[in-house]
Amino acid sequence: MKIAIVGKGGVGKTTIAACLARLLSRDGYSVIAVDADPSLNLAQALGIPRDVANSVPVLFDYEEFIKSRTLRPSGVYLVNPRVNDVVERFTIKGPDGVKLLKLGAVRKGGARCLCPEYAFLRALLSHLILGRKDIVILDMVAGLEHMSRGAARGVDLMLCITEPSVKAIDVALQMHKLSKDLDVKMFAVVINKASSEDDVGIVKRALEGVEVIGVIPYDASVIEADREGISLIDYAPTSKAIQCIKELKKYIEAFIK
Numbered sequence: 001m002k003i004a005i006v007g008k009g010g011v012g013k014t015t016i017a018a019c020l021a022r023l024l025s026r027d028g029y030s031v032i033a034v035d036a037d038p039s040l041n042l043a044q045a046l047g048i049p050r051d052v053a054n055s056v057p058v059l060f061d062y063e064e065f066i067k068s069r070t071l072r073p074s075g076v077y078l079v080n081p082r083v084n085d086v087v088e089r090f091t092i093k094g095p096d097g098v099k100l101l102k103l104g105a106v107r108k109g110g111a112r113c114l115c116p117e118y119a120f121l122r123a124l125l126s127h128l129i130l131g132r133k134d135i136v137i138l139d140m141v142a143g144l145e146h147m148s149r150g151a152a153r154g155v156d157l158m159l160c161i162t163e164p165s166v167k168a169i170d171v172a173l174q175m176h177k178l179s180k181d182l183d184v185k186m187f188a189v190v191i192n193k194a195s196s197e198d199d200v201g202i203v204k205r206a207l208e209g210v211e212v213i214g215v216i217p218y219d220a221s222v223i224e225a226d227r228e229g230i231s232l233i234d235y236a237p238t239s240k241a242i243q244c245i246k247e248l249k250k251y252i253e254a255f256i257k
């Protein structure tokens with residue numbers, strides 16, 4: 001199963017992606033967490049020490065390698081590039097057995113086509129989720145541009161995180177529209193940083209017609225965990241936020257079955 005976590009910057013994508021990855025892995029799934037945000041902060045949220053995370057190469061930095069796998073010298077694209085050695089070379093195992101893959105930034109130089117990177121990525125993701133117990137969680141970059149189009153195409157579940165703000169809700173509505181062009185199988189929203197029932201009501205009304213599958217309260221322990229540089233699930237395993245992310249995980253597991 002492929003899950004893409006999307007939404008406006010700062011709404012809690014990385015925090016939620018990392019906790020879901022750890023929780024699903026504890027339940028026996030084989031989880032690969034893909035950091036598709038060039039700021040690369042998923043490792044910390046997963047609880048992988050910085051020096052360990054830094055030792056893993058960033059996939060999209062290897063432009064020539066990707067090109068050599070996806071393009072024939074004649075300029076013809078290979079639909080099924082070889083990817084079987086990529087996990088070994090580009091991922092690292094973190095707490096609870098979650099594997100981290102860092103995509104990094106695609107160079108946007110001029111009008112260069114990003115096809116090789118995304119063709120390679122899609123082949124890789126398909127290779128990673130051969131079994132029923134295989135889950136890929138993509139922590140996406142905030143924008144609606146290349147990355148969302150290239151990496152989120154065809155995902156089983158697009159989980160859009162929002163918070164009670166007009167801007168975040170607007171992005172959620174835009175993502176909902178975009179998901180239809182990207183062959184996303186299911187689109188759902190999670191309301192994060194809710195401070196009251198009113199907050200939840202306002203967001204739900206603004207998102208009428210869009211499925212809301214979870215609410216996570218504003219929780220000071222999330223900020224504290226960030227300040228200490230410790231993953232939330234290790235720092236505050238019994239916090240309200242984690243309890244709600246566990247509910248979200250149950251929902252996702254039911255969706256898999």
Ligand SMILES: Nc1ncnc2c1ncn2[C@@H]1O[C@H](COP(=O)(O)OP(=O)(O)O)[C@@H](O)[C@H]1O
Pocket residue numbers: 007008009010011012013014015016192193194216217218219220222223224226241
């Ligand atoms: N439920 C929450 N309560 C309080 N703060 C939160 C909550 N979720 C996330 N945050 C804070 O919001 C900020 C952005 O979170 P992050 O997961 O990095 O978002 P994104 O990946 O969407 O940019 C961080 O400082 C984080 O601690």
Ligand SMILES: [Mg+2]
Pocket residue numbers: 013014015037041139
């Ligand atoms: Mg993030």
